[in-house]
Amino acid sequence: MNVVVCVKQIPDPAEPGQLDPETKTLKRDGKLILDESDSYGVEMALQLVDAAGGGEVTLVSMAPNNEVGGIRTALAMGAAKAILVSDPALAGSDSLGTAKVLAAAIKRAEPDLVLTATESSDGYTGTVPEQVAGLLDLPSVTFAKQISVGDGKVSVQRQTEAGFDDVECPMPAVVSVTAGVVEPRYPSFKGIMAAKSKPVDELTVGDLGLDAGAVGWAGGQQEIVDVSAAEERQAGEIIEDEGEAHLKIVEFLDQLKVL
């Protein structure tokens, strides 16, 4: 069974995010790392391929400047190869533009299953998985907290407001996975060394046969008109607990008449 995992390479979330003053979009020009949310899909894919007794995991990523920092991490976990789409024309792509690129790249790998995260950690639009599935005309299941494959079907426990649903879906399919679907492995030293020589197919928008006018700023159907500071919430009274702080809480709750 062949599985494609969409992986995003993002600025380190530990560093505070910044908007580019010119374009008013997130700055992504520094070093990029594998979005932690995608490590779950990579692990799940490796385990599913293992359970199926054969096949490969292919990574698909779109990133500026042919960045491979995050891809190498996922290759080190055990993915076989990667397709990286990088092109100046992709700057400013919205979720639909991104989905067009990912869908075109995924097609090349002819997978039985496509895994994604439910949303990226930096942009978190959360719509790309369904957009990709829509463009590929594949069925899909979002918010998987457990996945198994058999009989040409993927069986998923899908998170819901109330609990979870058991969902069955014919393959090929697109499935988005939540954190917690599996525990991602740490790359081993051997894995890290092997990752250095694994193939990364670097493509441009033209290579994918996409119209540059449909992606990036050119394809955008939106315009940022204002960026402003939100109203700040003021900090109130801060006290050090010296054994009596709970009384302060009771008093506060009393004042608010919630007791």
Added chain:
Amino acid sequence: MALSTVWVFAEARDGKVLPITLEMLAQARELSDNVEAFHGGDGAAIAAELGAHGVTKVHATGDLGGALLGVPVAAAMAAAIEGGAAPDLIMFGTTYDGRDVAGRLSAKLDRTVITNNVGVSVDGDAIVVVEPVFGGSTNVSTKFSGPGPHLALFRPKSFEPAETGGGAAEVAEAAVPDLGGAGGATVTERHVEEREGPSLDDAAVVVSGGRGLGEAEKYDMIETLAKLLKAAPGASRAIVDAGWVPYSYQVGQTGKVVKPTVYIAAGISGATQHMVGMKGSKNIIAINKDAEAPIFSIADLGIVGDVHKVLPKLIEALEARG
């Protein structure tokens, strides 16, 4: 200029319309005199409630036999739009199904979808949506360009629901066209994780615990406290991921948005992703042993102290009051 028609993707559970739908309906009425709903299911069952919230017409697919909503509802919407019923704007809630339908429809119509919004207005003839970023410290306003219908996803609790006292909405059948290869994802069984007491959505008090509790067993303190305060227990993602409590307890960017009268955060640092889910609370009490914890910057009452000392005493004091 007012919009001629706005659609709201209407969700319901057990015959009751979800709060997020009612919230969006109230806001939709600010934008247009003709607010219609689109529902993946039986329209007649919710037509009265939708009408009471100002909906003139509900487009409904009828029973979908357990299919996940994304594919069939988006296909029915696209067909209705092609049939000439196109609205200027379609509002979706940031829910599991809302995101699925919006994403599918975006691909189908080749229209962008703007997500995570908390506000929307009409400026001249443009629709402008507002999205908070960086944990709610910055607001980004974005205007749709190009032809509609425009698609936008809204966060829960962004608007106040309001009844208009209108009569039942007219029910219009929205046929689901042939789904080709994309159909087929079907729910075979639904599991409800029982929760006791009030829900995070409408409790006046929410008590949340974080990693500062130290271990799973200590979450008992949060549940005891919640019971005493008739509150809903909540959690940070750190302890959900650690498996201490189910995902349905999570407050934050990828969990619930809550706006109670009082939010109590115990042993929670105040990461931006947590804060976007609880910043709108009317009053915030934080207990954290680190005086530098970011949660204190938004707390009305901050206790620098150990949860293992403060919470048991608080529980005792509340029990003593009876």
